[in-house]
Amino acid sequence: MTDQYTPPEVWTWDKENGGTFGAVNRPTAGARTERELPTGDHPFQLYSQGTPNGQKVTIMFEELLAAGMQAEYDAWPIRIMEGDQFSSGFVAINPNSKIPALVDRSGAEPIRIFESGAILMHLAEKFGMLLPSETKSRAETLSWLFWQMGSAPYLGGGFGHFYAYAPVKIEYAIDRFAMEAKRQLDVLNRNLATREYLTGDEYSIADIATWPWYGALVMGKAYDAGTFLQVEEYEHVRRWARMIGERKAVRRGRLVKDVSDRVGGIAERHDAADLDALDI
Incomplete structure (x- = not known):
């Protein structure tokens, strides 16, 4: 800087x-x-x-x-x-x-x-x-759906923009949003360590919303940033991403x-x- x-x-x-x-x-x-x-x-x-x-x-x-x-x-x-x-x-x-x-x-x-x-x-x-109709399952699904809606702008408009699209490389901005991108991946990885899908045993709109962003990222298909973010660390997200991608x-x-x-x-x-x- x-x-x-x-x-x-x-x-x-x-x-x-x-x-x-x-x-x-x-x-x-x-x-x-x-x-x-x-x-x-x-x-x-x-x-x-x-x-x-x-x-x-x-x-x-x-x-x-x-x-x-x-x-x-x-x-x-x-x-x-x-x-x-x-x-x-x-x-x-x-x-x-x-x-x-x-x-x-x-x-x-x-x-x-x-x-x-x-x-x-x-x-x-x-x-x-x-989208489950049972109250508890519906609440869990909507929580993860809105987690994605609130989190992805930091991944795309934040990390993706400054790492891949900005006209100049700004160290502070890239570091700031790389940290947040990895934190979000850790959130997903911890959740998926004990669940097949984001909300449990059932595939839902939460998975559909999250996969195009975070599935692409952990499979090295977003921003050419797989190595930079060390996405291989997030084994549970990668397992989930492969499973969704096979549908x-x-x-x-x-x-x-x-x-x-x-x-x-x-x-x-x-x-x-x-x-x-x-x-x-």
Whole structure:
């Protein structure tokens, strides 16, 4: 840390901050372009991208379909690096301009749901799956679901940003968030030392929410940081991550809206056959 920064009395935004997301970040909300969103034929219209938060919802849909539920969905790509999330159509569904966002048209009138945890809860309650109804088990599941929602920003926006995406490497920031990332992994590792899944013996939306973030991290598939964080230390998280990753619905869900072609995915999904063709 060679340069000392003194904050001004009043912060003003007069330049792009640089880094991977510098071209799209702004200190204001709202639509920047006028553009309607496409709409398909299915009851559920999902607008997202294959990031960890996006994978949660496609995995959930694929789990529902695998269980025989009437949960067919259209998945449309929102290319966040190109600013699709700031179109008027998307902002109407999610005023926070973050993916994923869902429109549920299965009832008398369309319902918008944004924030990945809210979408998982909505679908779990609608179909009576992956969220226990018994009070104690439900409380445990929701506790871990909200643990993920509160913790992952420190992993992604904190550690991931400063370690992999920031325009300069800042020792203090990387150290601060590496410490927190490892603390979170230790929380998971201690919990999974005595449990098959996060909440006990049953797979749930807590596992679906947590796996795309922490499963990828301990398997060395996030930020190229496996060695740096010594992820092999977290043996119970790695066992859990491998087990979740072997589920067919998880393999299918993570391929939807992968516009980067990192894992040979598809940009849009409108029918089960779109994924069947990948021979998963």
